[in-house]
Amino acid sequence: MAKFELNAELRDAKGTGASRRLRNAGKIPAVMYGAGKEPAMLALDHASLFHQVSNESFYTSILTVNVGGQKEQAVLRDIQMHPFKPRIQHMDLQRISATEKLHMLVPLHFINQDIAPGVKLQGGIVAHLMTEVDVTCLPHQLPEYLTVDLSNLNLGQSVHLTDVPLPEGVSITSLGHGGADLAVATITVVRATVEAEAEVAAAAAAPAEGATAAGGAPAAPAAEAGKKESK
Numbered sequence: 001m002a003k004f005e006l007n008a009e010l011r012d013a014k015g016t017g018a019s020r021r022l023r024n025a026g027k028i029p030a031v032m033y034g035a036g037k038e039p040a041m042l043a044l045d046h047a048s049l050f051h052q053v054s055n056e057s058f059y060t061s062i063l064t065v066n067v068g069g070q071k072e073q074a075v076l077r078d079i080q081m082h083p084f085k086p087r088i089q090h091m092d093l094q095r096i097s098a099t100e101k102l103h104m105l106v107p108l109h110f111i112n113q114d115i116a117p118g119v120k121l122q123g124g125i126v127a128h129l130m131t132e133v134d135v136t137c138l139p140h141q142l143p144e145y146l147t148v149d150l151s152n153l154n155l156g157q158s159v160h161l162t163d164v165p166l167p168e169g170v171s172i173t174s175l176g177h178g179g180a181d182l183a184v185a186t187i188t189v190v191r192a193t194v195e196a197e198a199e200v201a202a203a204a205a206a207p208a209e210g211a212t213a214a215g216g217a218p219a220a221p222a223a224e225a226g227k228k229e230s231k
Helices: 016-024 046-053 056-060 191-205 222-230
Strands: 004-010 027-034 037-045 063-067 070-081 088-095 102-111 124-128 132-137 146-149 158-160 183-189
Touching: 004 046, 016 027, 027 046, 027 070, 037 046, 037 063, 037 088, 046 056, 046 088, 056 102, 102 124
Parallel strands: 004 063, 027 088, 102 146
Antiparallel strands: 004 037, 027 037, 063 070, 070 088, 102 132, 124 183, 158 183
């Protein structure tokens, strides 16, 4: 697992104005709470932190927060980004205990999609129904991601939560609470193929234009047949 260390300093000022001044100075307002301690109002360096948050592992790693020489372990609970600028606006960090389980959202990494029989041989496409899942474990057991192997998946089949391999000590939170065994990925028929097959079937079932009568000659319109009988 990747290791991330955040250098922080305590801040006293609170409020919108104080946070704006921090951001203008290249800092990020943050708060760290939990583990039975009082919340700590922090200021983090934006330049160094922005580089770290571009790494997917940052969001599922145990972070070391260095505040004035004292280091604490924490996980990221929330990050607020600017609506259109590449800037971090605020962060929430939660202290952790090595002996207490935590739950975290962990990304799903799908592999062998291109060699799945449902794709390679049967013309289907993979639909990702989930991209992350909430897991419960001790901090040192926290995985960066979970791998979902689709190599044996046929058309119309799905991989469910209970099919996802889990490291030792890790459980999927919803299953532990009696939740449904939801599908995380499936292989479906390409929509264009379905529509094309439906059009072909409809065309085959419809009578051909200019159909001939039983004798092979074109069928006479009803009006013409009436005229011949009256003569």
